[in-house]
Amino acid sequence: MRAYVAGDEAAFRGLFERYVPMLMRLVRRRLDSDEHAREVVQQAFFQLHVARYDFREGANLRPWVYTIAMNLVREHYRKRTRRRETALDPERSAAPSPPERGAIEASQRAAQLREALATLPASQREVVELHWFQEMPFAEVAAVVGATEGAVRVRAHRAYKRLEELLRVELGGNR
Amino acid sequence: MSRGPSPPDSPVDPGLARFAEPGPPEAPPDVEAMLQQVQGRIARARRSPAWWLRSRPTALRRAIGLLTFAIIGVLGIVALPRPDMAVYPMGRMVASLAALGVLLVLAIHQALRPLHAPAIGRAKGLVVIALALLATLVVTSLPPAHAAHPASIGGTGDELLSRAGACFYFGLLLGLPVYAIVRLLDRGSMLSAILAGAAAGLTGNFALQLHCPITATEHTVLAHFSVAAVFVAGVALLTRVEQRWKRSL
Numbered sequence: 001m002r003a004y005v006a007g008d009e010a011a012f013r014g015l016f017e018r019y020v021p022m023l024m025r026l027v028r029r030r031l032d033s034d035e036h037a038r039e040v041v042q043q044a045f046f047q048l049h050v051a052r053y054d055f056r057e058g059a060n061l062r063p064w065v066y067t068i069a070m071n072l073v074r075e076h077y078r079k080r081t082r083r084r085e086t087a088l089d090p091e092r093s094a095a096p097s098p099p100e101r102g103a104i105e106a107s108q109r110a111a112q113l114r115e116a117l118a119t120l121p122a123s124q125r126e127v128v129e130l131h132w133f134q135e136m137p138f139a140e141v142a143a144v145v146g147a148t149e150g151a152v153r154v155r156a157h158r159a160y161k162r163l164e165e166l167l168r169v170e171l172g173g174n175r
Numbered sequence: 176m177s178r179g180p181s182p183p184d185s186p187v188d189p190g191l192a193r194f195a196e197p198g199p200p201e202a203p204p205d206v207e208a209m210l211q212q213v214q215g216r217i218a219r220a221r222r223s224p225a226w227w228l229r230s231r232p233t234a235l236r237r238a239i240g241l242l243t244f245a246i247i248g249v250l251g252i253v254a255l256p257r258p259d260m261a262v263y264p265m266g267r268m269v270a271s272l273a274a275l276g277v278l279l280v281l282a283i284h285q286a287l288r289p290l291h292a293p294a295i296g297r298a299k300g301l302v303v304i305a306l307a308l309l310a311t312l313v314v315t316s317l318p319p320a321h322a323a324h325p326a327s328i329g330g331t332g333d334e335l336l337s338r339a340g341a342c343f344y345f346g347l348l349l350g351l352p353v354y355a356i357v358r359l360l361d362r363g364s365m366l367s368a369i370l371a372g373a374a375a376g377l378t379g380n381f382a383l384q385l386h387c388p389i390t391a392t393e394h395t396v397l398a399h400f401s402v403a404a405v406f407v408a409g410v411a412l413l414t415r416v417e418q419r420w421k422r423s424l
Contacts (some may be wrong), residue, residue, distance in 0.1 A: 016210050024204045038209060045213045051290040053232040071294040075364065078297075079418065092211070095233055126222045146293025164191055 001061050005052050015061075016045060023069050026134055029114070030073045040076060063143040066134070070126060070144055116166040124159035127152055150171040185270035213292040225359040233289040240283040243356045244378050247349050248276075251385035259324035259388040271314045271384055278307045279377040286357050287371035300366040304407060307373040311380050312396075313405040330389035330398075339398035342387050346379030346402030353378040354406065372410030376403030 004011035020041060027037040047068050055064065117125055123145070130141045133153075138156070142149040220226055228236070243373055257263070285303055322328060330338040354375035361367040380403035387399070 013210060017206055017212070020204055020206050020209060039205065041204075042209055042213050042216070046216050047290045047362070049213075049217050050220075050230050053230065054289045054291060067291050067293055071290070074294060079422075144293070160191065160211075162187065164188065167191065 001052075001055055002057055005055055014051070015048075017105070019065050023065065026129060027069055027073060028064065029117075029129055029133065031050075031076065034052070036076065040069065040072045060140070060143075063140045064135070066130065066136075066140075067144045067146075074122075082093075094155050112167060113163075116163050119166065120162060122157050123147075124155045124162070127155045128159045131156055150167065177264070180313045188315050195272045203365060228359045229362050231360075233287060236287045237284060239358050240287055240353070240360055240374070241280065243353050244279060244374070244381075247352065247378055247382055248385070251349075251382045255382075256328045256388055259387045259390075262321055263321040264320055267317075267320055268384070272381060274310045275377050275381045275384065277304070279374050279381065282307055282370045282374040282377065283357060286367045286374060287360055287362075288367075289333055290362055294364070295366065297366065304369055307377055311376065311400050314333055314380065314384070314399040315395040316392055319392060321390060322387060326388035327390045329391075330394040331391045335393060335397065338389060339394055339401075342389075342394070342398035343401055343405075345386070346383045346399060347405070349382040350375035350377075350379030350402060350406055354410075354417060362407060368414045369407060369411050372406040373403070373411070378404035379403065379406070 001011070001015065004015060022036055023041045023044060026066055027040050031037045031040065039076045044065065048065060050070070055061070081105065088145075118126065120128065126145055130144055131138065136144070138149050138152050141156075142152045145152065228239070231239075260268075281303055283298060288295060319327075354371050357371035357374055358368065361371060380399050383399045383402070387395075389395070389398075
């Protein structure tokens, strides 16, 4: 990032290639189409470029980039009037070819999890997505969502508890 | 509350973790195509006259916004001072200017937030805008400060509309530079636009407080407060219309 801020354009490509897959995974979970996810990720990097002189040397870039992306996701929902995440994209929920039982079951569990996540308040859902799926420590999650670490831990605790309740049938059958 | 080191992040329950096992592989994003689109967007944005301003560090953007307001404030004091300043209660003048000034700084600060900070919650933004309007209403609806100067008497009755009109346009004119500069510096969101409108309304009232000698409450409410109200309502309406037009494209 330091090289990029200093004017090294090739450094932008390096950042792009490193962070795009991570951001796409994050944003795809929140939006209802791959096309919207691509738009948001591209806009996030555009805004990263606009805001590059705000980056302080030595700071951690990951929460920076994730915060920009999360702000855009929230704005996306605000503009389109709040709606819950829809069911899986039919193309993504289709069984792989050739169909394998394990992959189908994994896909079904993922669909159940997605539906359960959609019932959580936005503030809890964001924390789960960053802590669990992006494997970010609570301190970084707090920086991204703009809350204290304590508040983030409380949200995570409540969210995981709620997810366990919602998915209890599946969990109970496999303990 | 304990101030010791944070406990390690709790791992996700293994039973719950099974639900996050990867499903069918998703198509990887076409990174090269996405990069080219972003680079194209940057190249187009660079042609915009606001590009240089918007890409400055946030501290500098805020300083430019506040400097614009400061220039207008100085103009008000030096070039267009109210003729009754010598008899105007100084405590009230300072308190009024302080209230307007503090909220203006807050509005500019929020309108020009850095992109890497979590977005200001809608409620918080609306609170700042509401406070800006409330402070302006309070300052303008107080009882007349004095009746000791000939220039301060009048602006009521038959003169109400004509004198109010003059002040209203004066306030709008002096608020417009702040609105324009903040919008050029703003990196773009609906709330930032309305916050810029609030800052412009506060600037207009700040200038009027330093310039207009008429102390009659009906004049100050009609002519001065309306500047803030029109800026905020006007920008909110324009922003809504713009959003609907964009959605219809």
